[in-house]
Amino acid sequence: MFEGKVAVDLRGLAFDRISDGAVRRIAERIAAGERLGPADALAMYRSNDLMGLGTLADAINRAKNGDVVTFASNQHINPTNICTLRTTCTFCGYARLPKEAGAYRYTMDQVLAEAAHAADGLTKEYHIVGGLDMKAGLAYYQEMFRTLKANFPHVHIKALTAVEIAHIARIEKMTWKDVLIALREAGLDTMPGGGAETFSAAVREKIAGKKLAGADYIGVHRAAHELGIRTNCTMLYGHVETLQDRVDHLMMLRDLQDETGGFLAYIPLAYHPDDNALGTELGRRGTSTVGTDDLKMLAIGRIFLDNFKHIKSHWIMVTQAMSQVGLHFGVNDLEGTVVREKIYHAVGAHTPQGMTLDSLLTLIRGAGKQPAERDSFYRVLRTFDISAPETPVAV
Ligand code: V47
C-alpha cells in the first residue's frame, strides 16, 4: 500500500572510524545486505563506540536522504488536559483531574482562537493531542476537525494518539476502525506517534499502569494503516526501561512497518523528570537523559529500523544543540516551528516554546546540511540555500 523498504548503498562508509568490533561486524553485514536481529540492537545499545554508531547511522541516512534535513511548519494544539489516567501515568506532568486546579477543555472558539496563528499562511499542519477526557468524545473531535477544515482548509490535521483513539472507541462503544473512519471523514489526515512510551508490560506497570498495552498501540496503528491513514511512532526512553526493553520496542515497530509500511517517522522522546511523580520517586531533576544516550537512541533507531525513511529529533525534548548534533547521527527531520507547546513545558523542558523559520534554517545550515520545508507526508515543498556562515552563529 505504501512505499516499501529502502535499499542502502554503503560503499562510501568509513569502516576505520568504527572502533568497536561488534559494531564493525554489524556495519559489514548491513553493507552485505543482511538484516539485523534483536541481538545486534542490544549489542549497539551496549556499545560505547558512539562515533562508530554515528558514522554508520550517518552513512545510512545519507544513502536514504542525502544531505537534506526537513522540517514542517506546524503548530501544536492541546485541547484538553483532563485525563482519566492522571494518577497512573506517573511520568506525565500535563494531565489534570476534571475538578483540579489548572484543568481545562477548550471550546471550539478557543480551539479556533489558538488555530488562528495559521491565518498568516505559514502553518501547514496542526498537531492535536490531549488527555483522555470523558467529555471529549467522538462528537467533540469531529466538530473540532470540521471547524478547523472549514476555516483553514490548507492545514493538514495530524491528530490523536493511538491511546486517544482507543479511549474514544471505549467511551463511544465503537471499534478502533470505526472511530478512525468517522474521524477521517471529519478531517483527520494522519496520526502522531505519542502514547507508545515503552511497550514492555513491566515498564508500563511501573510508569503507566492503566495505559493502552503496547500490543494494542500497535493494533490501533495497524487499523489506521489498513485504512490508508499514515502515522508516526515514538519511544519514551531514559526512565526505568532496560536496554532489552528498548530492543523489544524497536522490534515491534519494525515488524508492523514490514507488515503495512504505514509509519512515516520514528521519534525517540527523552524523558523529563521535573514536575511529575515518577521523577520525584526516582529522585531525579533537570535533564535525566544523557547526551550520549540521546545520540545513541537516534543512531540505533536509524540503523535498526531499516524499513523507515525518516528519523525525527524533537528539539523541544533534547535541546536544539543536541538535535543539531543528531543531524550527524542519522536524523533527517526536525520537529518544526511548533508555535505553542504545553506537554513538555509542564515537565520542566527549558527549551523555547517555538522556533522561527530563521532559527531552524540556522540550526540546519550550521550542521552543513540543506534545509527543506516538507509537507506532512514528507514531500519537499521548498529547499533553502545550504551555505553555512563563515562565522558559526548560535540559534
Ligand atoms: O506519549 C509525556 C511524552 C508524548 C513526558 O508524532 C513525556 O510527530 C518526556 O508523541 N517527559 C507525546 N516525554 C508527544 C509525542 C510527539 C511529539 C512530537 C512529535 C510527534 C509526532 C509526537 O510525550 C507522550 C509521552 O511519551 N511525554 N510526559 C515527560 N515527562
Ligand code: SF4
Ligand atoms: Fe493522560 Fe497521556 Fe498524561 Fe497519560 S501521558 S496521564 S494518557 S495525558
